[in-house]
Amino acid sequence: MKVEDCYQLGYVIKTHGLKGEIQVFLDVDNPLDYQDLESVFVKQGNALVPFFLEYIQVNPKKSITKFEEVDTIEDAERLVGQELYLPLNALPELPEGEYYYHQLVGLMMVEDGKELGVVDQVYEIAPQNLLSIIHQGKEVMIPINDEIIRSVDFEKQCIEAKLPEGLLDVYLEEDED
Template sequence: MAAPICVARIGAAHGVRGAVKLWPFTEDPLAVMDYGPLTTKDGARQFEVTHARPAKDHLVATLKGVATREDAERLNGIELYVAREKLPATDEDEYYHADLIGLAAVNAANEPIGRVLAIHNFGAGDIIEIAPPSGPTLLLPFTNAVVPTVDLAGGRVVIELPQEIEGDDVPTIT
């Protein structure tokens, strides 16, 4: 069974009637209501989003059984998960981060480079983080040029390391 996927994080209380700020990690923010009850990573607690409305950069949500501000405040920071099989299928060349993390990273000659540690997006596009067997991690653009092959069934991604990186010279630290 696949590991559960984090789809949202509960934030601060909103108002006095138990509503919370909800930070969804789904492409469609309101999709968190489509998956049924959400759980903590360990499955020990379950939450049902009964109502949600968009706010500036989050949702304002009501959770079943949470009726007071004090109840809502106790939930701040809890991450909400759903079973992988409840998520919709992806399009071609579209992947869930969780499907990529842990894959072997190899070069075009199938020589090992490391493992996929994470996928990041700091606002300028996706970045794949590769953990080599030793040394610092590699942060590379997650583009077709750098990652021409994603083989989920084979458990690997093919990485074409850039020959040179444009930009300023790296300063020497003494």
Template sequence: MVDLLRVGTIAATHGIRGEVKVFPTTDDINRFRDLKTCILDTGRERLELEVEGVKFFKQYAILKFKGIDNINDIEKYRGKDLLVTRENAVALEENENFIADLIGLDVFTDEGVHFGTVKDIMETGANDVYVIMSDDGKEYLFPSIKECILDVDLEKGAVTVHIMKGLLDL
């Protein structure tokens, strides 16, 4: 499991007083209301920043960090990720997982055969879709419904799937 989770990316500066527009990479933009600290991944180092203020504009969260009061101090971080520790992450409901924890898990069929690995999770309107790279190098899409994704076991690093009729020819 990863220790740091991305909650957003600095898209642009906002005004001249050091505020930034953050494109959220979290399901709930309102999670920024309770954010006290975050970690800025500069590419070379990780800086812990204290959030001084939060407001919202269109699809962006506008953040002001304590001690950064000038556009010149923050502009160089455009395109950089904002991370939180697991302790500062939003609480998950039962049977929910962070996408970052699912990437790379081994995928097994309900018959116990190794099928491949989780390559990505696509978030769609109806349900998420697991992008699975099979052992033979083909990419398959499995909807995150109880008929397809039977079990996710993070401790074992495994996902159990049921291959529905018509998905592939075994």
């Protein structure tokens, strides 16, 4: 399994008790969707290593879990700070009309029938998540919100957008000085 085929579920916060339990932060919209979790991948170096769970107690802020064969505080300490991953196909199904940001990569952004560029990256940064497209050879950052992203059509592989007036000009005028 490669990191590109997965999404980050969360990370190990710290040890819990003396028998190998750990506290994990599940960085997801609804942590309770993961209360039946059986296994995760732990990123160790550049590799994803599978770990099976003996149990998990899910709470909104932090969850307590115990991995099989992690039976001492010393074993658990080696996991602190490690990122937890699941395969993309493990993502919960979304209602019709909703999507995960990673699904937008590769789609053509269109405004009033005119192709603006293909989404090549998504930046999830507070306070505004952004889509990156290449328009006329320049990277353009488009805020992700309902006023701008009008619709997403996965069959047609396109995003219908209505950009704020002047947004493209800001990026295209940078080198004219």
